[in-house]
Amino acid sequence: MKMNDLVIVGVAVATAAGCTSVKNEYASYELYPVRSGSLTEMEYTSEATHFSVWAPTADEVRLMLYEAGEGGHAYTTVSMEAGEEGVWHATVKEDLMGKFYTFNIKIDDQWLGDTPGINAKAVGVNGKRAAIIDMKATDPEGWAEDRRPPLQSFADIVIYEMHHRDFSVSPASGIEHKGKFLAMTEEGTRSPEGLATGIDHLKELGVTHVHLLPSYDYASVDETKLSENQYNWGYDPQNYNVPDGSYSTDPYDPATRIREFKQMVQALHKAGIRVILDVVYNHTFNIAGSNFERTAPGYFYRQKPDGTYADASACGNETASDRPMMRKYMIESVLHWVNEYHIDGFRFDLMGIHDIKTMNEIRAALTAVDPSIVVYGEGWAAQAPQLPQDSLAMKANTHRMPGIAAFSDEMRDALRGPFNDNKQGAFLAGLPGGEESIKFGIVGAVQHPQVCNDSVNYSQAPWAAEPTQMISYVSCHDDMCLVDRLRASISGIKDDELARLDKLAQTAVFTSQGIPFIYAGEEVMRDKKGVHNSYQSPDSINAIDWSRKALHADVFAYYKGLIQLRKNHPAFRLGDADLVRRHLEFLPVEGTNVVAWRLKEHAGGDKWEDIVVVLNSRREPARVTVPQGNYTVVCKDGFINEGGLAKVSGTELTVPAQSALIAWK
Structure with a gap:
């Protein structure tokens, strides 16, 4: 026939x-x-x-x-x-x-x-076959009216990084659809102590963006055996343009995962929260069985000079973003997520494997749709990629990628210690030497006359053209969470000291001119029982225990207060390198383990004329000389109150041990 x-x-x-x-x-x-x-x-x-x-x-x-x-x-x-x-x-x-x-x-x-092809938009269970469905029929009611929450500037962003399962799977979450996309659509959920969880918790906290760990169809979880409670972060891509079935209520029905993903985005948008998708275009789950290799063998992956496959991802392969069809594929893929799923931003895993031209073309394509879509990534690779360093989207080349940000491991490690040694502390442990690296992060990795770049831990030159090109953070899914790191690096640390240093660390993050980023659950003192790499650990390790919100109410209140303080005061989010250089002045301090600065002359149009911020990791109070004036203290000893905690006059501020102080005049 x-x-x-x-x-x-x-x-x-x-x-x-x-x-x-x-x-x-x-x-x-x-x-x-x-x-x-x-x-x-x-x-x-x-x-x-x-x-x-x-x-x-x-x-x-x-x-x-x-x-x-x-x-x-x-x-x-x-x-x-x-x-x-x-x-x-x-x-x-x-x-x-x-x-x-x-x-x-x-x-x-x-x-x-x-192979279902490289560009399947709907798939069956486990993503082995592509599906023929009506995509319009997957739109939830009111989808056509769904809009991004307002965003005036990248400087206004506050990012909350979360994994679907971690966030909702605990019995203490009060959430019905545990570990599913729909968990983020449930309102009115409460912990056993009656405190808000889920999406209501996010609204209460005040974050502007939720960063979802990989949510496309990934290979490591068998969607036919979900009763076995399998876990993975999802950094093992299979089908880039389809939501993963393990987070849907029915992985066998191709439409269900799509509809429920859209319902999640819609609910977050209604809550005033934008959605960032973690994308892993730098490698695939495997080579031999991958959709790329079964379509055009060798083309989508880079090779070493001897013809063997390169592995800058340390996951078995590295994709070739510099080849025209891979570049075209990546651009079309992000646009699909924007147009079909209303995604508001992208975090690029191991962005340093991709070439600068590709990242700039992605930025341009997204800007043409909506300039407020945020793009950032890891400005490094696991191993050296098969392209010259000056052509790659590495952190050092961020200034050549306008509108794209990178994580600052300078400030992260200066605060808590190096990535490769869990037991090694830094500023938070009271060890000297990280002050200049913290200052580098406070200005947003831009050139500043008071930052001595020769003394910065990893970068001897500023790499951001604008402060919004730097992601400010102290921990994320990858590596120990902050509580575990403090316990590992400070022998015998007590609970009260743990809370003090946790608050101190996040004060640096939220008063930095970069874009602040926190790991889900840190606001309730989450721990992962000391596991450094929990990518396939069970729920007993990864789940956020929502009972901690009541136990650590003061820590949650502090995080919430920091976010509100940043939102209320444009001095903390100037968004422009020239304004940072003009209005941010570091103050002289005696000795080590103290960093102090002021934001002067109504920075950014702030109603407060001068704002002083001091980070003190010493085990004793620190005295800092400030310009003469009458100061209102709004952050001290682990508490925040914009109405004022104390009044101080003169030229000196005293900062309690292991804490931050913020005052204004």
Whole structure:
């Protein structure tokens, strides 16, 4: 039987007859044709569905159609036709709604194996087959009216990094849809002590953005065995453009995960919170079985000079963002998440593996949609990538990527100690030497005349052109959480000292001119029982225990107060390097383990004329000389009250041990 000149062959037939293309031989990846237009691989109508796949080195390509997302055999096999730009095509003139499909590509007499394609937008359970659904039918009620919460400046952002399961799985969360996208849609949830959890907790805390750990379809969790409570962070990509089924209530139904993801975004938007997606374009779960490798072998991954696969990710491979089709793929992928799912920002895992040109083109594409979409990433790689350092999106090159931010490990490690030694403390442990690195972070990694860059731990030069290009943080999902790190690096630390230093650390983060970022649960003194790398640890390690919110009410109040203080006072978020240099002045201090500065002359139009901030990690009070004046203290001894905690006149402020002080005149 013929359909559109393509041969339809039953699965029982050993080989499919049809057109065989002339295989093109390419001397290098630079000579591969680039597919123009969209990379969409399936276009559905009720009358016919058109399939297309970019496979420039293929000898033959088959399309397989299935009744279900797993199990059974293809009920029909279609031989695809070779077209221009290395694209193969097939059209099936029947209503395929609800069916599933894969491609299989033959090169040098070898079939590479089934793949849903590189650009599947809906999949069955475990993502092995792409699904044909009506994407419009996945829109929740009111989706067309969904809008991003207002954002005037990147400087106004406060980021809360969370994992779906960590945030909601504890019995103390009071949440019904534990570990699911829908957990973020539940209002009125309470801890056993009656305190807000879930989305109400986020509103109470005051964050502006939720950073979701990888939420696309990833490989390590078997979606058919969710009762086994499997856990993973999700940094093992399988299908980049589909939500992961393990966070949906029904991973077998391709529409459910999509609809529920949208419901989550919609609920967060209604709560005034934007959504950032953690994206991992730098590597895939594997090579041999990956959708990229089963489509155009070798093209999407970088190789070493000897021809073996490179591994700058330390996960077995590194993708080749510098190759035109990978660059095009990444741009289209982020735009898909923006247009289909209303995502408000992206955090790029190991961004240093990607090239600068690709990141700048991604930024430009997102700006064309909405300039307020935030982009930031890890400005490093696990190992040296196969490109020159000056071409990569490394932290040192951030100034060459306008509108893109990077994490500051300078300030992070100066506060709590180096990444590679859990027991080594720093400023918070009362050890000297980190003061200049903290000052580097306070100004937002921009050039400042009072920062001696020669004394900064990792960067001997400022790398940000604007302070909003620096992410200010002291901990994240990767590495020990702050409570565990303080316990590991300060022998015999008591609970009261732990709380003091926790508050001190986050004061540095929220008074920095960079974009502040906190790890979910730190506001309630979360711990992970000392586990450094909890990417596949059980819920007993990763879950946030919401009973801690009552136990550490003072810490939660302090975090909330810091966020509100930052929101109320533009001096803490100037957003412009020249304004930082003009209005932020470091104050002289005697000795070590104290950093002090003032924000002067109504910085940023602030109603407070002068604001003084002092960080004191000594075990005794510190005295700091300030300009003559009558000061109102609003932060002292682990408490914040903008109405005032004390009045001080003169030229000296006394800061209690292991704490921060903020005062204004």
